[in-house]
Amino acid sequence: MSDKKAQTRERILQAAASAMLQGGPQEPGVADVMGAAGLTVGGFYAHFASKDALMLEVFEQLLRKRRELMAQVDRTLPGVERRALAAGFYLSRKHRDSTRSGCPLPSSLGALPQLPDAYQTILAEHLELMSAEMSENPEEADKALADLVLMVGGLALARALGPCDLSDRVLRAAKSAVI
Known part of the structure; x- marks a missing residue:
């Protein structure tokens, strides 16, 4: 692939990523x-x-x-501490308010059942990898998965509310439940 074609492709990917973060995978034409x-x-x-x-x-x-x-978090830390650090970032105002970067799950989850099965396959792989990354051993993986579920749900609700006092409370409540 030529350098110019690769650069153009990257511009398209970046524009699509921004659109997905704002409205999910079905929204942009x-x-x-x-x-x-x-x-x-x-x-x-x-x-x-x-x-x-x-x-x-x-x-x-x-x-x-x-x-x-997540892989940048010190692997020598216990899983619970890695999850607390992840929650601190993930459930922050900055992440809630970001329209250029962040997690696509809050804007995408509702659409996934109507999309090709490949989306669910990618989501399942991601959840398995993230829960393994956030736990010390296989026995702790379900707790890590529960914390991931809580974080995604908390962020989705906070984003849906927009920047306001209740949204901030949702972020704090979810964060305190993870820690």
Whole structure:
């Protein structure tokens, strides 16, 4: 792939990621994504077979970035401390209010049952990998999974409420339940 084509593809992926974070994988049309990338619709199919192919790649990419961030946490810390650190970031105002980066799950979960099965496969893999990363041993993995569920639900509710006192309380409550 040429350097210019790779750069163009990356612009499309970034525009699609931003759209997914704001409205989920079904929301943006190809024209919306291409317009946000500063490109015309005609060039889309030189990079992706379909909108589903694009959004599926973006979904996987955004979840992988979440795991890469978690992998930066000191592995010598006990699992409960790694989860507390993750909750501190994940359930923050900054993460709630971010429209350019973050976790795609709060904006995507409701749409997943209507999308191709590959989305559920990627989600299941992500949850398994994250719960393993956030636990010290297989016995603790279910507690880590429960904490992940709590964090995603807390962030989804906080984002739905928008920046307000109740939203801040939701973030604090979910964070305190993880710790």
